[in-house]
Every structure is written in C-alpha cells, then in structure tokens.
Amino acid sequence: MSHAADEIREAIAGELRLMDPGVRTSRALAGQLLDPEFIEVGASGRRWTYEEMLAALPELDGADADGPRYEPSDFTGVLLAPGLVHLTYETTHGEKRARRSSLWRKQGPNAPWQMYYHQATPFPPENT
Structure with missing residues (x-):
C-alpha cells in the first residue's frame, strides 16, 4: 500500500x-x-472552536451509547500535502443526512493525526 493510502486510512x-x-x-x-x-x-x-466542541460533544448527537449512531458511507480521501489529508463522506443519523468534509493534519513524524477542520452540510433523504 502506498504512503498516501496509509495516511488516508x-x-x-x-x-x-x-x-x-x-x-x-x-x-x-x-x-x-x-x-x-x-x-x-x-x-x-x-461555527465551533476546539474548546466549544470539547465542551459540547458529550451532549451532541451520537454521544449516547444506547442511542442512534452516525452511519458513515462513501469515504473518499486525498493527500493534499505531506501530513494533510482531505476527507469527504456522507452520514446518516436517524432521519438526518449530511455531506461532510474534513481536513486532518499531522504536524511531525511522531505527532498524531488530528482533525483541523470539519464542515457538515445537511441534505434531505430524497436528494442523493
């Protein structure tokens, strides 16, 4: 497997x-x-910042272990530069659907991959 495929994975x-x-x-x-x-x-x-998201995440959709979970599909990824991956995919959560885009970056050889940016755009179930 290529280095780019490893980073996307x-x-x-x-x-x-x-x-x-x-x-x-x-x-x-x-x-x-x-x-x-x-x-x-x-x-x-x-618009959410790092601190706002960490504070709110336990109360947002998908946080209840017994409740509905996000169902992702159609992941695609592109290595934009060393240590920078752009992902796109769709999610379903109950009746809600969204197209999602995120940027993941790794700032050094021993650094972890971290989400730098995320955007979700809702779309109706009948629209594909």
Whole structure:
C-alpha cells in the first residue's frame, strides 16, 4: 500500500473514532483527535472552536451509547500535502443526512493525526 493510502486510512480511522460514543463523551479522548486550532462549521451553520466542541460533544448527537449512531458511507480521501489529508463522506443519523468534509493534519513524524477542520452540510433523504 502506498504512503498516501496509509495516511488516508489513518485519517479515516480518526474520523470513525470521533463518531464513537465513548470518544464523544471523553474530553481527553476527543481532545487527542482534535487539533488545538480546530474549527467546525456544523450542519446547523454554527461555527465551533476546539474548546466549544470539547465542551459540547458529550451532549451532541451520537454521544449516547444506547442511542442512534452516525452511519458513515462513501469515504473518499486525498493527500493534499505531506501530513494533510482531505476527507469527504456522507452520514446518516436517524432521519438526518449530511455531506461532510474534513481536513486532518499531522504536524511531525511522531505527532498524531488530528482533525483541523470539519464542515457538515445537511441534505434531505430524497436528494442523493
């Protein structure tokens, strides 16, 4: 497997970990996956910072271990530069669907992959 494919696979693994209720409810675990300069534009249109997201994540959709989880599909990834991966995919959560885009970066050979930017755009179930 190529180096680019390895980096894309690692970014997807991080994305999937962020959908895990056990990670969403743990500030320490989520904090390891989010870049300190993290920004998100959520499906609601709200802009989130690193601190805002860590504080709110345990209460957001997908955090309840017994509730509905995000169901991701159609992942694609592109290595934009060494240590910078762009992912796109779709999620379903109950009746809600969203197209998602995120940037993952790794700032050094021993640094972890962290989500630097995320954006979600809702779309109706009948629209594909």
